Amino acid sequence: MKVILASPRGFCAGVNMAIECLDLAIKSFGAPVYVYHEIVHNKYVVETFKKKGAVFVDDLQEVPPESILLFSAHGVSPEIRQAAKARNLTAIDATCPLVTKVHLEAIKFAKLGYTICLIGHEGHDEVIGTMGEAPEAIVLVETEEDVDKLEIAEPDKLAYLTQTTLSVDDATRIINRLKSRFPEIKGPPKADICYATQNRQEAVRILGSEAQLVLVLGSQNSSNSQRLKELAKESGTPGYLVDGAKDIVPEWFQGIETVLVTAGASAPEVVVEECLDYLVERFNATIEVRAIREEEVHFPLPKELRKLVSIT
Structure with missing residues (x-):
């Protein structure tokens, strides 16, 4: 055979960065280091870090005040950031920069008064985090049929963004359907799929x-x-x-x-x-x-970790 x-x-570069963050945090501060959601969506990686002293949580109430907390590669909403501050947690943001890009686009469109169609999968950590940036402005779209059901009060103030890990073909079909129904729709300056x-x-x-x-x-x-x-x-x-x-x-x-x-x-x-x-x-x-292609992308560690462990 x-x-x-x-x-x-x-x-990918985002996963490499997030894993390096967690590894350095455990080595620098000792266990336990708490992580909001799985650091990345992989069973082997998660189980390996559990053995090293990482504690993965889905509720910040599980994190003792003044603990070290890592935000996963998929990103979190402003609400979670505020909750971490309220518990006096030392937060290290391991969000993939490409996910952060989508968050910033959502904030920009929302401030301009746009309704945002977020193309993605309901319940995915990345989608939850992105929608949390402007919940009143974002509508989740999972399929072409969802596009057909949309009722938009101001079609000339409509934009779309996408989850970074979608099928390119699936996303393209949904985007094309959106453009067919709403010719004035605006998209991100550069495609969101990583x-x-x-x-x-x-x-x-x-x-x-x-x-x-x-x-x-x-x-x-x-x-x-x-x-x-x-x-x-x-x-x-x-x-x-x-x-x-x-x-x-x-x-x-x-x-x-x-x-x-x-x-x-x-x-x-x-x-x-x-x-x-x-x-x-x-x-x-x-x-x-x-x-079929060479990859040479590298993302630096987040400023919180560079500062805390004196990495330049």
Whole structure:
């Protein structure tokens, strides 16, 4: 069996930055370091940090006053920031800068009196944080059908933004429907879907045609990983999303000669290597790395952490 190993895959710059933040915080301040929501949507990463002393919470009431608190890569609403201040928590903001960009766009459009259509998935941490910036101005749009149901009082004061981890194709379809219904709608100066999400989707789109099965490393609650699996299936290739080698079902590979392996933007390379080892041992697979694009993006640590641990 041949394995095509997609590149780029795995950690993006935002995830790298958030993980480095949490690692440094634990080393600098000692355990426990509290994290509002999962630092990134990956089971392996979360479990690894729990062993190091990270405590993940969904309610700030669980965080003792004056503790160290990290905001996850997905961002938080102003309400959460205020609640952290009220509890006298030392907050470290590990929000991905590309998510922060969407927050700032929401604030800008809201101040100008626009209604904002936020294209995204209900309940996702990133969507909750973005909507919290201007809840009275933002309407969540998940599908083209949602667009058809919209009733906008001032269509000439309408804008759209997107969650950063969406399927490019899905987002494009919804944006086109919005533009069809509301020709005057305004969008962000630059697309909101992050470079890493687009690159990983492009790799599956290009390389998936050469494979009979696509194996995506990532957790079930990872939006960008789910999109990779769905993209494979949309092109007619069976796609499976797994956290690691233990989730692989050998029967998937009956009659399969070529497999494409990739990983979502929050999946660590160690789980990719475990799965490759499994495929080599079980099916005598050969590995061929195929790069469709180079990534050299790096985000600096947040100012709170640079200041607290004297990093320049």
